[in-house]
Amino acid sequence: MAKKKNGWGKKRRAVVVAGVRTPFVKAFGKFLKLDSIDLGDIAVRKLLEQTDVPHQEIDSIVWGGVILPSHAPNIAREIALDLRLPPSVEGMTCTRACASGLQAVTLAAAAIERGWFGLYEQRRAQPASEGGSRARPACLRKSLHAC
Numbered sequence: 001m002a003k004k005k006n007g008w009g010k011k012r013r014a015v016v017v018a019g020v021r022t023p024f025v026k027a028f029g030k031f032l033k034l035d036s037i038d039l040g041d042i043a044v045r046k047l048l049e050q051t052d053v054p055h056q057e058i059d060s061i062v063w064g065g066v067i068l069p070s071h072a073p074n075i076a077r078e079i080a081l082d083l084r085l086p087p088s089v090e091g092m093t094c095t096r097a098c099a100s101g102l103q104a105v106t107l108a109a110a111a112i113e114r115g116w117f118g119l120y121e122q123r124r125a126q127p128a129s130e131g132g133s134r135a136r137p138a139c140l141r142k143s144l145h146a147c
Helices: 036-051 075-082 100-113
Strands: 013-018 060-065 090-094 119-125 138-143
Touching: 013 036, 013 100, 036 060, 036 075, 060 075, 060 100, 075 090, 090 100
Parallel strands: 060 090, 060 119
Antiparallel strands: 013 138, 119 138
16 A cells, blocks of 8 residues: 655655653652652653744644553643643553553654644653653654655
């Protein structure tokens, strides 16, 4: 099956342009009092500072988490609200055990390549207070030209 092209005759492709991660630390240590949302806020804020991406250019946050907090299962939307991103920024959280980070990247890349969205923040985290602390963040950006 041939790949669809956008209106300009060029194929869309998703590109990782920057990334940050939450600390990878021993469980039940320094970051015990921080939950997934706190760590996500810190990581996304840092990524936005590093890349200088205007908040109004962000379409969505995709978050992959192994263990989600029961009080706020859509961590991505909580982060968007905490960082005062525009109300139009969608938040989607997926969980697929140890493959949650890869699933979040795959979902974001597929949406960009299909032309649904342009700019995503993608994360995976499981802080020590919820059983561990891991993250595989990336910022994916739609590209009409090779980067």
